Amino acid sequence: MTSEASAGVTGRRIRSGVSHILLILVAIAFLGPLVYAVSTSLKPADEVFTPAPHLFGSEIRWQNYADAFTFAPFGRYFLNSLFVAIAGTLVVVVASSMSAYAFARLRFRGREQLFVLFLGTLMVPQEVLIVPMYWLMQSLGWVDSYWALILPWAFTAFGTFLLRQFFLTVPAELEEAARVDGCGPFRSFLRIMLPLARPAIAVLTVFTFISFWGSFLWPLIIVNSVETKGTVPLGLAQFSGQQGTQWNLMMAASIMAMIPTVLLVILLQKHLVRGLLVTGLGGR
């Protein structure tokens, strides 16, 4: 009897062991493209295409990463992307935390209807907006400017929705006590709600930053002087067209574009689920 039971246990162990090995193989296959990109980014130019696949070239050329910066103004692209993403994220976080507070905590006429209208704006895809947005930028004289890269997509109902959900979970007594002590909505917002909402705000910040960092279609449309106003994705796309494709340098640049986002994902790994809604449709 005991041997039968232990046979069952061993059977299960073997099965879960096999399953785990298969999973690791899946993970390796999944990582394959990224490993190949890193490997190519470290090869000399004439060893990118070889008859048989090789993980390493004849030398490990770290120099490719430096060369990518001289081949195209990648330093500039990184600074531009960083500036645009930080400024845009700041606007998103300020505007959406304020409106989220109003929807969660203040009583006013038409609140529910207005909130539905807010959510309704999420239905409109970016592709519908780009033509009139371009015309609007022309009218404002903002074509080829940082303003145009930052402001048009910095007002989205996602942040409002996310933070409202969080504010609603804060016990009302906390604020009521403060209000009785003569604390107005502004102080209660700044001193009580915002500090409590730090985890939610962190999620919103990171996901918004990442969506600005990766956005491609709008910069492609609105930036004319790529050399000075270009962002990283734009630089990458441009880079590929120049004088044949320098694949090793291109992979070096792609890896560098990925690194900040990979670090943020690892940093925020416990909170990824909460950010799902922000990424889901927010990929602008």
Next chain:
Amino acid sequence: MVTNTTTVAPPSAPPGSVRAGRRPALRRDGRYAGVFLAPSLIGLALFTLFPTLMALGISLFDWPVFGERAFLGLDNYSHLLHDPVFRRVVLNTVLFVVLYVPLNLVISLGLALWIGPKTKGRQLFRVLFFIPVMTPMVANAMVWRLLFQPGGLIDSGLQTWFGIDAPNFLGSSTWAMPAIVTMSIWQGFGYNFLVFSAAIDQVPQSQLESAQIDGAGVLQRFRYVIWPMITPSIFFATTLTLITSFQVFAQPFILTQGGPGVSTQTIVMYVYNQGWQFLTMGLASAAGWVLFVIIMGITAMQFVGQRKWVNYDV
């Protein structure tokens, strides 16, 4: 000015006068709400509501980027209807959606079930699969463009290990779309994987175990215990994936530039080309609206259909 009187009302109304005390508070809240809502309201009105309507307006005009505009009525729309390129582009987009959405859902759900709450290193898989979701799409697509090149990893791997001559994936009208779908699934399934994985976390282990004791096999446990509890997530993931896949742009733009010919050009690429290559904004706007209507229609159908299979009361 007129509402000033409300602000001088005593901060704490005497007990019993709840009604009288509430009203001024409500009105006071209303004024604060205006301040708190102002940035978002102005931003959304200027950058979303107004452009949405404006898009409809522009689509009714011959609207070159520079030069004279002329009212056309619905001519842009009828032009789209008769433009063989636009028809092809819609077909391509639908083909992408039909291949991408089911594959994405099956793979992400399958893996989420496989990598269950008891799997060691589960968090690692979640993070790993989520990485390409977050890295810039252009960078991801660049990596895959190299993979698919003649002499790239896939080609040289097939030759070396299997002795097969690979086609020029991105240059072939047969293979280009499957290549784009493959790349997109690699990039995007981590999102739905995380959605499903989080939903499966909510299924009580005790119920799964008692079902197992009652003799329910793997498939039965999935069908009768797990499935009813995760239908809201399936609905969410399906709807979102459908919406975003109709908007596919960067992958074909980087991988194939819509080619060969127009065999992988999508609706959004068409909008971009009309607007910023041919500078015909009216036509671009009309194409954008067609996409919007398709997306709204699909979403509406999803919401109507959900009553039959989505289970919210668990």
